[in-house]
Amino acid sequence: MEWTEENGLLLIPLGLGWLAVWLLMPSERKRPRILGGLAGLAAILIMQMMLLPPAGDLVRNALFFLFAAGSVISAALMITDRNPVYSALWFALVTLSVCGLFLLNSAPFLAAATIIVYAGAIIVTFLFVIMLAQQSGTIGNYDQQPLQPAMASLGAFILLGALLFTLQEWGHIGGPDASQHAMPGQFITVPVELQPNPLSQHPPDNPHEIGSLRVLGRSLFGDYLFAVELAGTVLLIATIGAIAIAPRRSQGTL
Amino acid sequence: MLEQIINWFPEWARPFIMPMLTIAIVLQVNLGVCSYLILLERKLSAWMQDRIGPNRVGPWGLLQPLADMLKLLMKEDVIPGHVNKFLYVLAPGISVFTTMLAFAVVPFGPVPSNLSATDGQFPYIIAPGIDLGMVFIFAVGSLAVYGIILGGWASNNKYSALGAMRASAQVVSYEIPLGMSVIGLALLTGSMSIEKILLHQANAGIWGWNIWFQPLACVIFFAAAMAEAQRLPFDLSECEQELVGGWHTEYSGMKWALFFLGEYTHVITISFLTSILFFGGWHFPGIAESDSNYLGSTLVKMLVLMTKSFAFIVVIQMLRWTIPRFRFDQLMGLAWKVLIPLATLNVVCVMIVKQFHLNVWWLLPMSALLCLGAGLIGTQAKRPFLRRATPPVDKPHGHHAPAHAH
Numbered sequence: 001m002e003w004t005e006e007n008g009l010l011l012i013p014l015g016l017g018w019l020a021v022w023l024l025m026p027s028e029r030k031r032p033r034i035l036g037g038l039a040g041l042a043a044i045l046i047m048q049m050m051l052l053p054p055a056g057d058l059v060r061n062a063l064f065f066l067f068a069a070g071s072v073i074s075a076a077l078m079i080t081d082r083n084p085v086y087s088a089l090w091f092a093l094v095t096l097s098v099c100g101l102f103l104l105n106s107a108p109f110l111a112a113a114t115i116i117v118y119a120g121a122i123i124v125t126f127l128f129v130i131m132l133a134q135q136s137g138t139i140g141n142y143d144q145q146p147l148q149p150a151m152a153s154l155g156a157f158i159l160l161g162a163l164l165f166t167l168q169e170w171g172h173i174g175g176p177d178a179s180q181h182a183m184p185g186q187f188i189t190v191p192v193e194l195q196p197n198p199l200s201q202h203p204p205d206n207p208h209e210i211g212s213l214r215v216l217g218r219s220l221f222g223d224y225l226f227a228v229e230l231a232g233t234v235l236l237i238a239t240i241g242a243i244a245i246a247p248r249r250s251q252g253t254l
Numbered sequence: 255m256l257e258q259i260i261n262w263f264p265e266w267a268r269p270f271i272m273p274m275l276t277i278a279i280v281l282q283v284n285l286g287v288c289s290y291l292i293l294l295e296r297k298l299s300a301w302m303q304d305r306i307g308p309n310r311v312g313p314w315g316l317l318q319p320l321a322d323m324l325k326l327l328m329k330e331d332v333i334p335g336h337v338n339k340f341l342y343v344l345a346p347g348i349s350v351f352t353t354m355l356a357f358a359v360v361p362f363g364p365v366p367s368n369l370s371a372t373d374g375q376f377p378y379i380i381a382p383g384i385d386l387g388m389v390f391i392f393a394v395g396s397l398a399v400y401g402i403i404l405g406g407w408a409s410n411n412k413y414s415a416l417g418a419m420r421a422s423a424q425v426v427s428y429e430i431p432l433g434m435s436v437i438g439l440a441l442l443t444g445s446m447s448i449e450k451i452l453l454h455q456a457n458a459g460i461w462g463w464n465i466w467f468q469p470l471a472c473v474i475f476f477a478a479a480m481a482e483a484q485r486l487p488f489d490l491s492e493c494e495q496e497l498v499g500g501w502h503t504e505y506s507g508m509k510w511a512l513f514f515l516g517e518y519t520h521v522i523t524i525s526f527l528t529s530i531l532f533f534g535g536w537h538f539p540g541i542a543e544s545d546s547n548y549l550g551s552t553l554v555k556m557l558v559l560m561t562k563s564f565a566f567i568v569v570i571q572m573l574r575w576t577i578p579r580f581r582f583d584q585l586m587g588l589a590w591k592v593l594i595p596l597a598t599l600n601v602v603c604v605m606i607v608k609q610f611h612l613n614v615w616w617l618l619p620m621s622a623l624l625c626l627g628a629g630l631i632g633t634q635a636k637r638p639f640l641r642r643a644t645p646p647v648d649k650p651h652g653h654h655a656p657a658h659a660h
Contacts, residue, residue, distance in 0.1 A: 085407065092400070108386050115393040119400070120429065123422045126403060130415070212385050213446055 009050065010164060016043035018157040024080035025149040040076055044069065063104055071097035079153075084129045092122050109216050276380050280357065288518040289319035295571045302575045329507035334409075337504060341408035346505070346512035349401030353519040356394040359384045360526045363556035364536050365449050378556070379449070387448040388436050391527070392429065395482055399425040401516065402484070402491065406501035417500030420582065421491035425482055427589040432478035434597035435471040438604040439464055439531055442614070448527070452535035456544040463534040467614050468604075470621040472532040474597050476566075479527070481589070483520040485570060487577040490585055521570055522563070529562035592628065599624055 016039045023036025048065070071094050078090035095118040102111035146152065220228050260271050293308065293315065300307025308315040333339060363378030384390060399422055406418020440446050442464070443454045455462050465472055481488040492500030499505075502513050529535065536542055536555035546554075580588065603620040606612070 089404075108384075109389060112386055112389040112393040116389075116396050116429070116433075119393075119396040120426045123399060123403060123426055126407075127419065127422060130407065130419075213389075 013043040013046040014157050014161050018153055021153040025146055026082040067097045067100035088126045109213055293319050298571050326508055326511045332506050334504055336410045338408040341404045345401050345405030346509045349516035350512050352394050352398040353516045356391050357523050359387055359390050361449055385447050388446045392433050402501050409504035411504050413497045413503045414501050417491040417497050428478045428481040431474050431593035431597045435475040437601050438468050438471050441604045452530050455534045456537035460539045465532045467617040470600050474593050479524040486574040487579050525563040525566035528566050
């Protein structure tokens with residue numbers, strides 16, 4: 001019974017969020033979209049109350065909530081927008097907001113790299129949308145409605161619940177900041193104090209250097225060399241495969 | 255003097271004064287310079303084509319930019335009925351915003367080494383001390399194409415859409431050589447920060463300019479950056495002969511002008527970057543060394559940097575009437591088959607020099623060799639790597655094929 005007392009609160013925002021996404025999804029029948037929007041806002045507000053307040057200064061907190069709310073709301077709109085082109089644009093906003101969060105947490109390179117990678121990727125998505133999606137006015141509306149809206153969003157929210165539950169467990173252990181012990185139903189705070197990676201073989205000498213290019217490079221090519229090389233090899237194999245599959249000039253295309 | 259002015263303000267506002275002042279100055283100078291660069295481009299075009307060019311408004315046509323500006327401002331603000339209004343209005347804004355944002359990390363004078371926001375020193379850069387420098391510029395630059403593709407798509411016009419498609423493919427391809435070309439510089443300097451790359455060259459003197467060690471990277475950077483800015487010979491996306499006006503076909507008045515303000519700001523940024531990254535920035539032997547400290551030396555350094563950048567702007571404008579526009583497959587071929595392999599090999603050369611502690615001057619013959627090799631491969635009649643486009647032969651298919659072979 002103690003478990004439900006501690007974690008039952010978690011079900012409220014999750015359920016509300018699921019209801020919101022399901023109501024907002026495009027469908028043939030008229031669904032009360034305003035109700036969906038209200039449910040979504042309620043879910044976000046309850047979730048915000050369950051987070052411990054981040055212990056930064058005013059500007060930092062304001063920016064954190066701006067980027068966090070921006071990414072969550074844009075993500076919901078990306079899934080529920082009727083027009084695939086707008087979905088691609090909402091995806092761009094999600095990426096930008098998440099990059100803002102990276103910047104707040106002293107990871108400027110990660111933010112810049114994410115923008116470089118995803119900006120190009122979203123442009124390609126945009127091209128695919130223009131090429132493949134049915135434009136309005138054509139027969140049928142297969143692109144305009146989801147196939148399994150209820151089940152798909154339920155699955156996604158179960159995953160989200162599992163993630164939040166794990167975070168909550170971490171908060172109970174104490175997390176990065178043991179002084180602010182989480183109350184039942186509350187989650188860990190957003191870490192403000194920067195700490196060097198405890199697993200690193202070459203921790204930075206200067207605490208100001210955390211998150212800088214130099215330290216990041218040392219970490220990537222020192223501590224995580226095997227993972228980096230493995231990822232590089234996988235990408236190389238994919239590139240070679242793409243070239244091998246592509247038709248030759250002598251075969252008449254390209 | 256500036257420090258006293260700053261001290262008039264309340265405590266909390268002081269850190270914002272200098273950045274605000276810098277932004278205001280950069281913005282105003284940029285707007286003025288852009289309009290006169292357009293006049294210069296028109297005059298240069300006229301000169302190269304044996305015409306006179308604009309000469310009616312003011313002496314030698316010097317007031318022409320003002321007349322143009324008035325015309326653009328007074329024009330009716332047309333929004334065609336068939337467009338997606340929100341994105342149609344948003345697109346020029348994105349175009350200007352992103353290109354201006356990229357200029358934030360470009361130093362336009364000697365950046366003081368001990369800079370703090372409140373001691374009244376003029377910073378000569380909008381956002382000092384950004385460790386990422388180049389990476390930031392690439393990140394912002396990759397967002398700039400959204401202005402074009404959104405404008406093209408929102409216009410709901412086939413010409414615009416085709417222009418936007420071409421632009422997106424072009425920008426996504428040319429980002430790769432652009433980023434690869436400066437990796438060599440980062441390896442040589444040990445930093446991605448533009449200020450640090452500049453200081454490194456200024457301390458080393460004229461024989462420490464990066465152009466001596468990375469001439470190939472300089473050419474690749476310049477070409478790829480021009481392609482990113484959609485300047486001729488890479489302006490496939492607005493190609494007047496095929497696409498009317500490309501992605502800006504449906505735009506007019508001030509919204510159209512904003513697109514071109516963005517393009518010109520991009521050109522200015524490229525010129526500044528090329529002169530800073532490869533030609534020593536504000537350093538010039540004799541008059542602007544890193545230890546020259548005479549009265550007005552800061553101004554001289556700034557003028558040196560401006561002169562270098564101006565020279566590159568003129569080069570970009572003259573290239574416009576020198577090299578004809580590429581065909582689309584040539585454009586993609588140039589990026590994927592020439593620039594990217596060359597940039598990769600260039601990085602490998604720098605790595606070899608750094609790894610075996612060779613003299614940096616080995617990089618000059620290495621770059622020349624790479625250039626020569628690429629030229630040889632490119633001009634050979636029987637190309638080993640680039641297969642010629644042969645018209646598809648009607649070959650018999652399936653199991654009949656071997657019978658015909660004999």
